[in-house]
Amino acid sequence: MVLTYSDPLQSPAYRTGWAVLIAATAVILLALAFEYVGHYEPCALCLKQRYAYYAAMPALFLALVLVAAQRSAMAALIFGAVALAFVANAGLGVYHAGVEWKFWPGPETCAATPKGLSTDAGNLLNQLKTIRVARCDEAPWSFMGLSFAGWNVVISLMLAAGAASAAMKALRD
Numbered sequence: 001m002v003l004t005y006s007d008p009l010q011s012p013a014y015r016t017g018w019a020v021l022i023a024a025t026a027v028i029l030l031a032l033a034f035e036y037v038g039h040y041e042p043c044a045l046c047l048k049q050r051y052a053y054y055a056a057m058p059a060l061f062l063a064l065v066l067v068a069a070q071r072s073a074m075a076a077l078i079f080g081a082v083a084l085a086f087v088a089n090a091g092l093g094v095y096h097a098g099v100e101w102k103f104w105p106g107p108e109t110c111a112a113t114p115k116g117l118s119t120d121a122g123n124l125l126n127q128l129k130t131i132r133v134a135r136c137d138e139a140p141w142s143f144m145g146l147s148f149a150g151w152n153v154v155i156s157l158m159l160a161a162g163a164a165s166a167a168m169k170a171l172r173d
Contacts (some may be wrong), residue, residue, distance in 0.1 A: 013170035014067045015124055017079060020162040021060040028053040032149070044110060045096040049152050054088035056082045056159070063166070072173040079167035086160035093156060096149035 006076075028050060034040045059082050066075035099106035 011067055011169075013072065013075065013079070013166050013173050014064060016169055017060055017064050017067065017075070017166040020159055020166060021064065023056065023155075023162070024056050025052050025058065026157075031070055031148075040148075042143065044107065045099070046047050046148060047093070048059075049089055049092055049096065049149070052085045052156065056085055056163075060084075060163070063170075067170060067173070072170040075088055076167040076170035077088070079170060083160045083163035083167060086156045086163060087102060090153045090156035090160065093149045093153035097147060100147055100149060117120070 022051050031042075031046075031050060031053075035042055059078050063075040063078040063082070066072070066078065095104075096106075099110070
């Protein structure tokens with residue numbers, strides 16, 4: 001029996017997908033707030049962990065449009081791809097947290113390029129006195145024992161579970 005909904009908001013896949021989209025958007029906005037308001041410079045690995053969010057948000061929106069258009073199988077495929085992207089992102093977060101805990105070495109390019117660094121030799125020397133370069137192997141912040149990378153693992157796994165749930169619900173629709 002195929003269930004169809006005249007109002008997409010009645011679809012469990014739509015509601016779950018919407019919740020994942022809102023959560024992913026909130027997480028990336030929080031990361032940007034930490035960067036631009038809190039002045040926590042992201043390292044190279046931090047920036048790479050944002051890619052899954054940047055890719056997932058439009059993909060989730062597309063999946064929601066497909067659910068509303070009653071194209072549930074295609075929506076389920078996209079929800080599934082988003083789930084896999086967040087699982088991979090959680091793996092990257094585990095790697096980054098391991099680098100912070102000194103379990104293994106990080107990449108050789110384990111420092112972010114400071115924003116606004118002048119190439120003028122006179123200004124460069126003055127800027128180098130005050131600039132702080134973010135390192136991948138140092139956690140600049142932690143809450144309840146988890147750094148940004150550790151929290152990214154937890155959140156990515158939750159988002160992956162939500163996206164997988166939306167995919168299964170879409171297949172039932």
